[in-house]
Amino acid sequence: MSVHQHFAASNESYAATFTKGDLALPPAKRVVVVTCMDARIEPASQLGINLGDAHVIRNAGGVVKEALRSIVISQRLLGTHEVVVYHHTDCGMLTFTNEIIREKVNSETPGVAEIVDKIDFLPFPHLEQSVKDDVKFLSENPLLLPGTTVTGWVYDVKSGKVSKVA
Amino acid sequence: MSVHQHFAASNESYAATFTKGDLALPPAKRVVVVTCMDARIEPASQLGINLGDAHVIRNAGGVVKEALRSIVISQRLLGTHEVVVYHHTDCGMLTFTNEIIREKVNSETPGVAEIVDKIDFLPFPHLEQSVKDDVKFLSENPLLLPGTTVTGWVYDVKSGKVSKVA
Numbered sequence: 001m002s003v004h005q006h007f008a009a010s011n012e013s014y015a016a017t018f019t020k021g022d023l024a025l026p027p028a029k030r031v032v033v034v035t036c037m038d039a040r041i042e043p044a045s046q047l048g049i050n051l052g053d054a055h056v057i058r059n060a061g062g063v064v065k066e067a068l069r070s071i072v073i074s075q076r077l078l079g080t081h082e083v084v085v086y087h088h089t090d091c092g093m094l095t096f097t098n099e100i101i102r103e104k105v106n107s108e109t110p111g112v113a114e115i116v117d118k119i120d121f122l123p124f125p126h127l128e129q130s131v132k133d134d135v136k137f138l139s140e141n142p143l144l145l146p147g148t149t150v151t152g153w154v155y156d157v158k159s160g161k162v163s164k165v166a
Numbered sequence: 167m168s169v170h171q172h173f174a175a176s177n178e179s180y181a182a183t184f185t186k187g188d189l190a191l192p193p194a195k196r197v198v199v200v201t202c203m204d205a206r207i208e209p210a211s212q213l214g215i216n217l218g219d220a221h222v223i224r225n226a227g228g229v230v231k232e233a234l235r236s237i238v239i240s241q242r243l244l245g246t247h248e249v250v251v252y253h254h255t256d257c258g259m260l261t262f263t264n265e266i267i268r269e270k271v272n273s274e275t276p277g278v279a280e281i282v283d284k285i286d287f288l289p290f291p292h293l294e295q296s297v298k299d300d301v302k303f304l305s306e307n308p309l310l311l312p313g314t315t316v317t318g319w320v321y322d323v324k325s326g327k328v329s330k331v332a
């Protein structure tokens with residue numbers, strides 16, 4: 001069966017014992033976590049986030065530039081005032097360049113060059129530097145509320161441990 | 167203490183019993199979930215996603231347009247071939263317009279109008295329609311691999327139940 005059928009079946013068990021239907025819309029801990037879409041990342045268990053605690057934004061790489069729209073909504077409409085940038089070892093973003101992925105897309109599906117050649121896929125060559133750059137980008141961004149705490153972390157997919165790097 | 171200090175302490179317990187350091191980079195179930203940053207959404211428990219199973223992309227609203235860069239990376243470099251669009255009831259995106267949030271940002275932090283007035287915050291007025299629109303956007307998008315399965319779901323934050331709507 002397709003994976004979505006497995007998801008629907010799993011959700012039946014989840015809903016059967018669900019008791020948290022009264023949680024508020026704004027995150028209780030007033031924090032946003034920005035992290036990667038990677039399948040080995042699970043912010044709730046890895047950081048001790050309970051349901052209702054935190055906004056979680058995820059994209060390829062955990063790139064904050066692409067998360068800015070969401071962070072502004074989170075801060076201005078839903079009261080968060082802390083941002084945690086959470087990247088990880090063995091990240092796919094360290095393994096390619098814009099040229100490599102554009103060539104792959106163009107060879108697999110001819111006719112899309114005009115679209116794909118304009119997309120910046122935002123790969124980065126150094127993990128720790130990517131975290132530091134993202135923390136700097138947010139700390140200096142005039143759209144963030146003054147006084148926002150921004151920290152940067154690396155999660156090790158081999159050990160399950162986090163380290164603060166910014 | 168800041169929330170990130172709480173996260174670091176929680177991670178010590180997580181890492182102490184961590185046993186999944188050998189998971190591969192590509193998602194085992196070859197699926198991508200696109201969902202909202204909302205604090206009441208927790209894809210792993212709500213859909214039965216084990217560590218290593220699925221890419222998870224999250225932003226304000228679970229908007230697929232903003233997820234396209236990540237979905238292309240997921241499919242072309244990491245072998246996924248199914249997309250699950252997963253929105254939810256009581257979503258913050260149903261409660262504002264671009265004009266409302268721009269005015270709020272401009273009144274709270276004067277001097278950023280030139281930047282904020284150009285951002286489309288991508289709010290949507292109807293929940294089910296937002297899911298249907300996003301499934302259509304992906305199904306018709308020439309950057310998605312032909313044959314990709316795309317389904318659309320609404321999660322009810324009061325009951326913990328999912329419903330398939332597209």
